[in-house]
Amino acid sequence: MLLRFTYHSVLRLLFVFAACYPFNSMAQDVLVPVLSEGNGSIEDTVPTIASVSERLAGAKLKEVAAIVNELETVGGTQVLPLFQALIDGDLFYTKGDKRIVIAKRIDSSKQYLLKDAISGDELGTVEKKKIRKVKTNNRLRSGIRTTIARLHLFSDDVSLRQGAISNMSEKLTQDNVNLLLQAKQTEKNKSVRASIEVALAMYQLDAGERSEKLAAIGLLKGNLDPTVRNKLATVVESESDKSIAQAAAAALKTIEGKITFYGYLETLFFGLSLGSVLLLVAAGLAITFGVMGVINMAHGEMIMLGAYTTYVIQLLMPNHIALSIFIAIPAAFIVSALFGILIERGVIQFLKGRPLETLLATFGISLILQQFVRSIFSPLNRQVATPEFMSGALEINSVFSITYNRLYILVFALLVFFILQLILKKTSLGLNVRAVSQNRDMAKAMGIRTEWVDALTFGLGSGIAGLAGVALSQITNVGPNLGQAYIIDSFMVVVFGGVGNLWGTLVGGFSLGVLNKFLEPATGAVLAKIIVLVGIILFIQKRPRGLFPQKGRAAE
């Protein structure tokens, strides 16, 4: 209510402006509801919100656009909830009395909670059968968004105003410019004011005098917004005045330079992000294959089990998606680690020193595990929801943004890596692991229970694969074949980095990721993968022990 009051007081204020600016037809249109509220007799002659919105019931797509325009003129800010519902797909009409309602589904039942679209009165719940959707499509939605933007321009919320301006600056019609001019007069927030000025400067490039155009170019110089760049590009092409065209070209060049720079930064981030995924999936293998020397073809399935654990945890707590991810981290570790220990005790320990047989046996295990999840969870991919804090992107500027899910996974991968290092370097388990991997007999002679250490090491490696599964569930499909997609990559990273060397895995993962991403724009995704693979094969020919080979007697 308070919000509406302030809207209206602003609109009343505008009325005064409207008197001063005769060209301002828009504001006068918006004023109509304010007047009609006070004067009942006008309602008979002037269409009311109710009479216009009524026509939305059963309207064809082509008609909806016209009705929306009329509603904006008639209803002003009062119809904002209706427009918002139309964009969100919540606007329905009742089949019986053709009343326009906002309907919200109650959880996942067939019942819908109805609210009158204009008065906001609660109308109780009905079944889906009783209501019908008001149709929209992309083009309508984008039109309505501009309409909403116009209405939001005088909102109290800074972010709403900011959004309104960026939306309007894409469609600089005379009406929009006039509204922006008014908004500039009352706007107190600096950044909002600045974006209004940018929008107006773009308008000046079309309509201004020579000096105004030059000033506008000066203002737009270095602005990374794509609409600004496109505007300048058209000025360079179409401007007849040479000095203006030159100034625009210079401004454009500065912008392009900046964009290229941020382009490289972006590719670097993509590379690091791919690298972090590679690091995560390979870190576990670096333990089981690198340190223990077991060729574990079921490593990918350990990742898959981690991903499925995330799915199950999310099923158990559907209302706490964000929390479920944090619970899934230890849970996935434990589940995969237990499976790892089971495999080690059940199969691998009997095949010690027979790498070929281990390879075949673990390959068999990987098939068994795949069929296992297929029979329990069905062969279809499972849907793991992304929590709110992991969706969207951190926008640094309009050409460079970092997606949150990738950012968190990068941080998570590094965290896992350093904890792993700590375990190997600072705990007694780590000491035992290193001792056994360097010289099994000597370690045994020193009283280390090598079998116990083997099982725990394998469990640790598998558990870390489980952690990779949690991360992967956020960026790719959770299905029975999830592991297969990553097994080759993980072996590639470990071999490239140097078997038995965790730092090698870190450097290997990141350098392969970055290399891949810098190749991709030039060669395409398919060829980039091939080039990287061929590159690794050649590299291994030259340095069979990878980037950072183990040194000393232990390497023999």
Add this chain to the structure above:
Amino acid sequence: MKKLLSACALSLVASVTMAADTIKVGVLHSLSGTMAISETTLKDTVLMMVEDQNKKGGLLGKKLEAVVVDPASNWPLFAEKARELLVKEKVDVIFGSWTSVSRKSVLPVIEELNGLMFYPVQYEGEESSKNIFYTGAAPNQQAIPAVDYLMNDLEVKRWVLAGTDYVYPRTTNKILEAYLKSKGVAEKDIMINYTPFGHSDWQGIVSSVKKFGSEGKKTAVVSTINGDANVPFYKELGNQGISAEDIPVVAFSVGEEELSGFDTKPLLGHLAAWNYFQSAEADVNDEFIAKWKAFIKDDKRVTNDPMEATYIGFKAWAKAVEKAGSTEVDKVRPAMYGIEVANLTGGTAKVLSNHHFTKPVLIGEIQEDGQFEIVWSTEKEVAGDAWTDHLTESAKIVANWQDPKINCGNYNTETKKCSGQNY
């Protein structure tokens, strides 16, 4: 001894008459392996249709009997299993295949043994076999109208053709590229991108699409991305803040079945082009959906386009058998031409002499519940074109198995000869 022999003979005769008493319907869909996800549904659809037909008293007074084999997503195995169906099981008709490569694998076998197959999936065209009926969409029944819609209704000026790296996307994109250029789209306004199967790291590609689309002209993505890779693709679009209003994606391989495994939030408003959507408002469709849910005993199961194609194919075949009064391939095939059956969107599908069907083209926007809101459709059904008119080497080729003067699937109108190529 004599008694025994006669008993044997009797039982032999009985089994022979038993065999003759049923019409065998072969089902050649993968029930295991990577394609099982999609193809199992079609196997169930055929079984449902067979059951339904038997309830109505079968065909020609005989009951139908489905023979199901599993080619296990293994392309050469498709050929073997097709041979098994035709030689050992002596089936009268086969419904089967999903991927183009499996169809190409079956093709020589089915031509050699003069079988009859119905292929129910949208495909790249450039083929017309005497022994195959293509009940899915040819490119002019899906890709071309979708592009027309984007061009005329959404005023799209720049195009990203993104696909998985195999035969269907490559051929479709070749046709689309030629079509766009013929419509005056400049080379620099078309971006083509291929990714491997199951691609999951879309950051770089989506970012370049975003850049490509930020140059002031309305941009759309025409996606022939297949299967699994779609989920991370749409997720990345959402994360990088590209909504369907900025850069709409129209997909040719994403249907209701695929969406049932998706988190639909990032997909809202993106488009798909098909000949059928579950949301199509027609009484036959409601009936079909209810029947399907009852048959599969799962209220949450959805219907999709290849299922409708299977439905049309089956109905048309049943009608042709009744018209021919026989299940013999040489009699059924000529009877097929010109047959009309009701499709599930309230129109009719007519069997054409090039072994394709007439189909309506629908564009749908993805909704929150995984269904499609139909936003556009062709006014009437579009006739399927085996050889596209938009590639110069294909434009002069026609397929016609009815006209005795042509009677082949690849008649060159310039040289007046059937090229006789092996597809």
